[in-house]
Amino acid sequence: MDRAPRIPSTRLRRRFGRLTSTLAATALAATGLVLAGGSTAGAADPNLAQNPGYESGLSGWTCSAASGTTVTSPVHGGSAALKATPAGSDNAQCAQTVAVKPNSSYSLSAWVQGSYVYLGASGTGTTDVSTWTPSTSGWQQLTTNFTTGASTTSVTVYTHGWYGQPAYYADDISLTGPGGGNPGDPVPGAPSGLRTGTATSSSIALSWNAVSGATGYNVYRDGTRVQAVSGTSATVTGLAAATSYQFQVTAVNATGESPKSSAVTGTTTSGSGGGGGSVPQHAVTGYWQNFDNGATVQKLRDVQDQYDIIAVAFADATGTPGGVGFTLDPALGYGSEQQFKDDIKAKQAAGKSVVISIGGQNGTVSVNDSTSANTFASSVYALMREYGFDGVDIDLENGLNATYMTQALRSLSAKAGSKLVITMAPQTIDMQSTSNAYFQTALNIKDILTVVNMQYYNSGSMLGCDGKVYSQGSVDFLTSLACIQLEGGLNPPQVGLGLPASTRGAGSGYVAPSVVNNALDCLARGTNCGSFKPSKTYPGIRGAMTWSTNWDAASGNAWSKAVGPHVHGL
Numbered sequence: 001m002d003r004a005p006r007i008p009s010t011r012l013r014r015r016f017g018r019l020t021s022t023l024a025a026t027a028l029a030a031t032g033l034v035l036a037g038g039s040t041a042g043a044a045d046p047n048l049a050q051n052p053g054y055e056s057g058l059s060g061w062t063c064s065a066a067s068g069t070t071v072t073s074p075v076h077g078g079s080a081a082l083k084a085t086p087a088g089s090d091n092a093q094c095a096q097t098v099a100v101k102p103n104s105s106y107s108l109s110a111w112v113q114g115s116y117v118y119l120g121a122s123g124t125g126t127t128d129v130s131t132w133t134p135s136t137s138g139w140q141q142l143t144t145n146f147t148t149g150a151s152t153t154s155v156t157v158y159t160h161g162w163y164g165q166p167a168y169y170a171d172d173i174s175l176t177g178p179g180g181g182n183p184g185d186p187v188p189g190a191p192s193g194l195r196t197g198t199a200t201s202s203s204i205a206l207s208w209n210a211v212s213g214a215t216g217y218n219v220y221r222d223g224t225r226v227q228a229v230s231g232t233s234a235t236v237t238g239l240a241a242a243t244s245y246q247f248q249v250t251a252v253n254a255t256g257e258s259p260k261s262s263a264v265t266g267t268t269t270s271g272s273g274g275g276g277g278s279v280p281q282h283a284v285t286g287y288w289q290n291f292d293n294g295a296t297v298q299k300l301r302d303v304q305d306q307y308d309i310i311a312v313a314f315a316d317a318t319g320t321p322g323g324v325g326f327t328l329d330p331a332l333g334y335g336s337e338q339q340f341k342d343d344i345k346a347k348q349a350a351g352k353s354v355v356i357s358i359g360g361q362n363g364t365v366s367v368n369d370s371t372s373a374n375t376f377a378s379s380v381y382a383l384m385r386e387y388g389f390d391g392v393d394i395d396l397e398n399g400l401n402a403t404y405m406t407q408a409l410r411s412l413s414a415k416a417g418s419k420l421v422i423t424m425a426p427q428t429i430d431m432q433s434t435s436n437a438y439f440q441t442a443l444n445i446k447d448i449l450t451v452v453n454m455q456y457y458n459s460g461s462m463l464g465c466d467g468k469v470y471s472q473g474s475v476d477f478l479t480s481l482a483c484i485q486l487e488g489g490l491n492p493p494q495v496g497l498g499l500p501a502s503t504r505g506a507g508s509g510y511v512a513p514s515v516v517n518n519a520l521d522c523l524a525r526g527t528n529c530g531s532f533k534p535s536k537t538y539p540g541i542r543g544a545m546t547w548s549t550n551w552d553a554a555s556g557n558a559w560s561k562a563v564g565p566h567v568h569g570l
Contacts, residue, residue: 048098048106049157050256052173053078060096060256064160064223067092076111076139076171082159085167088467089487092168095158095225097123097218099180099254102152106177109143110159112136114168118160121175123218123228125149139171151230153180153216154252163467180215180254188214188251190259191232196266201241204266206249207233211258214251220260222246222535239268240491242540267539279353279421282570283308284563285453285496285545286552287357290314292331295504295550299332300343300354303549304557306564309423309451310347311357311393313548315383317365322372322408323379324358324365326387344388353421356383359395373404377411384416391421391450394441402440409441413448424452425498425545428459428472428481434488443489452485453496453545457509464532472509475530478519482541483534486523492540499544501552501559513562516544524570543567 050060054070055078061068068084075081084092100106102125110119112133119142120130131144148155157175161168188211197205206219210232219227219234222245227234239245244267248260286307288300303310315324334340344354358365358380367376380392392412394405413420422445430438431454442452456478461471464480465487471477478497485495499516500506522529526537544563546552552559 046176046179047173048100048175048177048179049173050096050098053171054080054082058082058094061094062096063094064092065090068094071169074113074139074169078171081169081171083167083169084159084161086161086163086165089163089465091160091162093158093160094170095156097154097156097225097228097250097252097257098175099154099215099252100148100152101178101180102148102150104178105145105147106155106175107143107145108157108173108175109141110173111139111141111171112159112168113139113170114161115165116162117142117168117170118162119144119158119170121146121155121157122225123152123155125152125228152228153230154218154228154257156218156225156228185213185253185255187256188212188253188258191217191249191251191261194247194249194261194264196247196264197233199266199268201269202239203235203237204239204245204247204268205233205235206247206264206266208249208261211251213253214258215253216251218250218252218257220248220250223248228252240486240538240540241268242492242538243268243486244537244539246536278351278419279450280308280351280568281493281540281542282567283451283496283543284560284567285309285311285423285451285498285543286501286549286560287311287313287545287547289548289550290326290329290332292329295548296553297332298550298553299334300340301346302553303347304552304560304564305350306560306568307352307549308543309353309355309421309545310549311355311395311423311425312389313357314360314395315356315358315365315380318379320375321369322365322367322375324356324376324383325379326356326383341387348388348390353390354388355391355393355421355423356380356387356389357393357395357425359397364398365396367404367408368401369404370407373408374411376405376408377415380412381415390419391416391423393423393425395425397427400437400441402437402444405437405441406444409445409448413445420448421450422448423450425455426452427455428462430454431481431485431488432463433484439485439488442485442494446490446494449490449494451494451496451542452490453498454481454485455498455509455547456481457498457500457506457547459509465534466532468532470532473511473515475515475518475522475528476532478511478516479522479529479534480532482519482523483532486534486538492523492538493542495538496542497544499546499559501546501548502555504554505547505551513559516563517566520544520566520570539570541570543570
């Protein structure tokens with residue numbers, strides 16, 4: 001946050017997610033694959049994958065976002081191979097569902113070529129597996145193994161690339177192990193009667209009608225297969241609170257997979273997503289300036305009533321690594337610190353939360369080892385006890401260390417308890433990828449985090465979650481960048497939109513309050529969007545933040561009068 005407006009910089013970054021892989025190896029005997037129950041599959045086991053060399057085009061395979069095609073060069077074997085091209089937020093996954101037997105072991109392999117090429121199996125009923133290569137200019141074989149669960153009758157095998165990378169190639173897919181069902185059976189029909197049941201903040205129950213000839217069912221969430229079950233019901237877990245999802249199911253047997261059922265939409269219930277004390281479900285955050293830079297000088301008692309979280313800006317570095325203190329600026333006109341403390345109590349009595357903000361444009365607080373992390377937690381907690389603050393806001397614009405800031409905030413949480421309010425105000429570049437330190441910290445403390453109010457200003461152009469470039473100052477900029485946080489793992493109540501209260505509040509990025517409200521409507525309801533529209537709605541999105549209550553007051557409170565009621569009415 002600016003003590004004085006600064007010159008904006010134009011930055012463009014490509015978003016990469018965290019590249020991870022998991023490999024669960026199954027023991028191989030010298031003469032073959034040892035199967036559950038003591039039977040052994042030798043080298044002559046049939047390949048269960050259909051059209052494994054793509055000699056029949058994409059028959060048997062489904063590629064996301066029409067990303068796949070077949071080519072005659074390069075090929076590993078035969079006369080064709082798969083070419084799949086990632087684009088935007090699509091990683092070019094090509095998959096097929098294969099009938100298998102429960103409690104059995106399988107070996108999966110493929111020949112691949114390209115950058116960040118993955119091979120994996122999902123819906124195994126045990127540990128889903130994947131393996132990958134960072135880069136190969138020639139053909140390289142990827143191999144992994146898995147064991148099916150007690151009720152698993154089908155698995156999905158797949159290849160995919162990575163966001164922003166060139167096309168990859170795959171050929172000669174092999175899945176060996178005992179086949180399931182009878183290959184002569186007809187493909188089952190699409191399930192009917194799909195309906196939602198009990199929903200929690202992180203799960204939705206589904207059920208559907210049985211299909212004749214089916215040996216199992218696949219459950220799809222927003223077009224992606226997430227479960228394989230043997231019965232006619234499933235509970236999809238790991239969902240974000242207050243978020244809508246679309247579901248479909250298919251029936252499978254040894255011959256293949258049915259078309260998808262009609263889609264149904266389910267919405268998870270609201271959840272705090274972490275800490276937050278008495279912060280309302282939809283909240284407005286405002287920064288209160290403990291200095292005079294030309295905006296309206298306010299005492300804390302004068303902060304507009306629309307603000308639910310008031311971030312006192314800023315704490316000061318003490319000179320000891322990790323240490324922070326606070327000094328009330330005489331320019332504010334307080335007769336004593338006790339009057340300031342009384343104002344905090346009065347705001348809290350009115351249902352507001354008051355936190356101490358660490359950082360700002362000029363703030364340099366270093367938390368880079370365990371000692372400074374403990375010092376940070378102890379000094380912030382000391383300020384909370386002295387002044388009555390409800391928590392802390394992290395607004396470090398000169399970088400942070402995810403490992404030790406996580407340690408510091410968890411230590412603070414252990415001292416302060418479950419009512420601790422933790423807010424964050426990263427810059428746009430800090431939240432472009434889950435690999436960035438700010439994003440990592442937010443995810444690391446997701447269980448105690450209240451809200452991340454990213455600064456959608458002083459930014460320049462950035463990539464949205466669809467891989468397209470958006471310029472600041474538009475609904476698309478706000479929604480597509482919020483989408484990155486929501487798709488990256490934060491719960492909707494942990495995401496807020498941070499904007500200047502006036503053109504004087506920041507060097508660039510000011511938008512009219514109506515644009516803020518349109519962006520909130522787009523994210524929460526799917527209405528008033530620009531050219532970008534998220535694939536799902538997030539009714540539980542927390543709200544909005546502004547820099548600052550003082551600049552808002554200097555503009556006749558136009559921002560809070562327009563945005564505040566809209567947030568509270570979501």
